[in-house]
Amino acid sequence: MPKAKKKNRRKKYNYNVDRKKLNRAFRKRQAPRIKCSQIRHAWDRTKSVSQNLAEMGLAADPNKAVPIPKFMQPVMKMDIDGPEKKSKIVQKPYVLNELEYQASLPEKQSQTLSRDLIDYVQHMIQNHGENYKAMARDEKNYYQDTPKQIKSKINVYKRIYPEEYQAFCTSLQQEKMDKQ
Known part of the structure; x- marks a missing residue:
């Protein structure tokens, strides 16, 4: 060698x-x-x-x-x-x-959601309310999420941003009142 x-x-x-x-x-x-x-x-x-x-x-x-x-x-x-x-x-x-x-200090909440996911969830709630089967058939459901997956995403949004969710729901109710 x-x-x-x-x-x-x-x-x-x-x-x-x-x-x-x-x-x-x-x-x-x-x-x-x-x-x-x-x-x-x-x-x-x-x-x-x-x-x-x-x-x-x-x-x-x-x-x-x-x-x-x-x-x-x-x-x-x-x-x-x-x-x-x-x-x-x-x-x-x-x-x-x-x-x-x-x-002993309280831990800061560091969990966040992407802006795209927030917009997706708000679109689904705005157009379909609580009808998860209709959300699954929506054209904006690009990733073909099942109704349970959409429901879990909405629940995560509710858990992480409760104030924002409440404000969004009240604005939806205001829009419905204005339309009638």
Whole structure:
């Protein structure tokens, strides 16, 4: 088998490469960025991951933090004179307090519908009311949704935009009153 060319060639030092930048980039890749700002600000690069998390009152291994009890252990086993477990002192309790506060905040509703789907649902309600079979036969039903699929889309619209749905229904009733 022939060998690849340039493999046996002597390695030359590349003077055009900034070694300081290379090392900095390598260290940055080795220690990825911590997304949680509270943990990132309290992190000590000189300590290990488990030491850092223990100082903050967090667990590095959930299996050790909350062990699953084994029911198959003998009942007569007693550890009266055994070594007592050390209670770990939390040196940075503010991290845990900030995380608990952030978790207690109400979650913002981030679910939205596309403008096309909203227009589609409003068109169907405006032209057919609650008649889902007629909606399925409508010419604007491009994707050939079944009556149940159309009903579920309308229910999603009602759930995500209740105020807008109420305003739309009242405007429909106003139009019907004006026509009569």
